[in-house]
């Protein structure tokens with residue numbers, strides 16, 4: 316459905332940097348010159364000649380001859396090159412092998428490269444060997460390349476034009492390529508359309524003259540309504556990754572063919588409203604505020620990845636109402652926060668920070684006064700979720716008595732004891748550590764009244780969220796001696812990037828450890844998150860699964876079999892499923908699987924259907940009242 320076959324259109328495809336990611340002749344030089352002292356310089360010279368030819372800055376035939384003269388290659392090097400090129404076939408060509416095979420009678424590879432390495436590669440993807448038109452090497456008796464077959468029209472200037480003329484094809488001809496010589500086929504009037512192929516290289520001069528730009532073969536197939544491996548070309552799906560997320564995340568999206576933009580810092584609301592307009596997936600950490608206004612500017616947004624635990628920086632309700640799924644990494648940095656908390660409480664109870672600072676100014680102050688062990692002390696945790704329970708286990712192993720208060724009735728781990736109120740916890744603890752989430756209701760949950768309840772000389776730590784504590788009241792409690800030591804990792808106002816200054820009333824206070832929101836910033840945690848969150852986002856985008864989503868009804872879907880998958884997100888109002896089912900019945904759609912999950916705001920219906928359906932059917936589904944978002948997967 317929705318696709319047509321090629322007949323009577325012909326597609327002429329370039330090889331180097333289009334069918335494969337690299338230039339064959341450059342790579343051949345690289346292989347042949349292994350061990351040569353001037354290898355890099357010679358390969359560079361060859362690359363420059365290739366580029367000049369591709370950009371139309373040098374007569375093609377001259378460039379080719381000069382490149383061959385620089386090569387010192389023989390047949391054994393060509394074999395190695397073919398093995399290498401097999402690993403360098405463009406991803407979108409690999410994905411669409413079925414299309415190439417099914418339409419082999421209408422697909423031609425026309426290249427200024429060489430048949431000796433092109434034929435083995437393209438025929439493996441279904442191109443007919445007799446549809447490959449390229450140059451051929453001339454070898455000496457020892458198999459060394461000594462020249463180019465000059466009788467081949469492709470060895471001459473305007474070779475591709477001459478060749479295409481001799482083919483005498485009837486019907487429309489579309490050319491796909493990255494070079495100027497590919498465009499010349501269109502310019503000559505022999506081809507109807509030229510598609511500049513930019514999956515591997517983007518040559519501005521070529522893009523400028525193209526009729527269309529295709530970031531992948533999927534885009535070409537999509538634009539021409541031809542059968543393809545991706546329902547919507549991923550190269551048109553933009554992923555914006557902010558706040559220096561781990562490079563594993565960038566790789567994960569790029570390998571899938573998405574267009575990825577990566578920024579080290581966060582963006583403020585105005586910047587984000589602008590940048591998010593054409594973005595389908597956004598990845599953030601704790602700093603970026605995804606507000607209602609941002610979401611209202613994000614018409615293409617399908618999913619948000621919080622590359623951290625907290626999601627209070629996202630307006631989850633608006634995201635849900637707009638059909639935007641949100642995922643986070645609930646456990647990937649838990650251990651890192653716990654280790655920092657343990658290290659800090661030991662440093663604080665021993666009064667190490669002032670002692671260390673004094674040493675740096677040449678003062679030796681050896682004394683036990685005001686220094687204690689944590690063994691036997693009472694640790695009071697506010698919030699007993701993933702971090703709280705993990706900290707509970709480690710602190711107990713170090714000999715602490717653990718107490719906790721949580722708004723939810725939580726199972727105590729080990730010998731930890733739950734207390735009935737926050738007040739009780741604050742009154743009995745020697746060390747207090749906050750591990751609540753950042754929900755709005757927790758704003759300033761610890762202020763003057765709460766500090767007053769604490770023991771004199773308490774150790775106080777906040778590694779949860781900045782707005783949870785009244786910083787002015789805390790500064791007073793430190794100055795008055797109520798708090799003997801404090802560790803703060805999170806602040807009501809944090810700089811957006813490492814270039815912005817940090818300001819706080821806590822600066823300069825004694826025995827206070829200030830850290831720049833790095834509780835979860837370890838190599839291990841960031842790498843884990845860099846794999847985990849893209850995994851969740853890709854499962855949702857590619858398969859529809861929402862398992863682990865923080866705002867969507869959770870469904871773990873089977874892999875898509877020999878069917879198309881319809882994903883329908885709608886407002887949770889009565890009757891939507893009945894309406895959808897009546898449309899399936901009306902169009903006699905064959906259903907192979909159906910799933911429905913709802914939460915209080917939305918319903919998520921997933922239906923696997925046979926591939927035979929009409930555009931009218933799709934339009935009717937989209938028009939069902941209450942539809943928020945609809946997409947098809949195959």
Ligand SMILES: NC(=O)c1ccc[n+]([C@@H]2O[C@H](COP(=O)([O-])OP(=O)(O)OC[C@H]3O[C@@H](n4cnc5c(N)ncnc54)[C@H](O)[C@@H]3O)[C@@H](O)[C@H]2O)c1
Nearest residue numbers: 624625698699700701702721722723751752778779834835
């Ligand atoms: N400093 C960092 O770099 C860093 C790293 C990771 C997480 N965090 C913060 O730590 C928070 C906790 O992480 P987690 O994985 O343990 O989350 P979690 O959701 O598993 O646990 C939070 C717990 O706090 C409880 N809670 C919420 N409000 C409360 C209140 N007012 N009083 C008592 N209990 C309350 C909840 O019921 C829950 O059990 C995250 O939400 C995040 O904001 C900070």
Ligand SMILES: O=C(O)[C@H](O)COP(=O)(O)O
Nearest residue numbers: 600601602623624625835
């Ligand atoms: O919520 C979290 O996981 C922490 O606050 C860490 O956030 P970050 O990734 O911005 O450091």
